[in-house]
Amino acid sequence: MRKLPLLAAVALTIGAAVPALAHTHLVRSAPAANQTLAAPARLTLTFNERVAPAFSSAEVTMPAHDMTVPSTMRLSQDGKTMTITPRSALVRGSYVIHWTAAGSDGHRMEGNVPFTVR
Numbered sequence: 001m002r003k004l005p006l007l008a009a010v011a012l013t014i015g016a017a018v019p020a021l022a023h024t025h026l027v028r029s030a031p032a033a034n035q036t037l038a039a040p041a042r043l044t045l046t047f048n049e050r051v052a053p054a055f056s057s058a059e060v061t062m063p064a065h066d067m068t069v070p071s072t073m074r075l076s077q078d079g080k081t082m083t084i085t086p087r088s089a090l091v092r093g094s095y096v097i098h099w100t101a102a103g104s105d106g107h108r109m110e111g112n113v114p115f116t117v118r
């Protein structure tokens with residue numbers, strides 16, 4: 001128990017020293033998380049920083065059908081936005097965009113954006 005206060009102090013010091021090195025995170029997406037919409041022709045994910053193409057990807061799945069939607073992904077010129085284009089129109093149902101992205105600090109982050117096509 002005696003070590004806990006020391007570890008907490010170290011963590012606070014490190015956190016305060018590197019505010020600029022925040023992990024890569026999603027700033028916005030289209031569709032937005034949990035949105036219900038008519039079938040979108042493309043999906044976009046915008047991050048807070050340029051992501052490394054070699055360590056960044058996204059896939060669209062239909063969890064209820066254990067299915068991955070065939071699609072292509074392209075990164076914008078500034079490296080911050082992924083555009084995912086399904087190869088064919090999305091049918092009605094529930095989808096999840098699963099993304100993985102690594103930015104300047106090299107940490108691979110991931111997340112999910114669920115949405116529904118009505």
Ligand SMILES: [Cu+2]
Nearest residue numbers: 022023105107
């Ligand atoms: Cu990081």
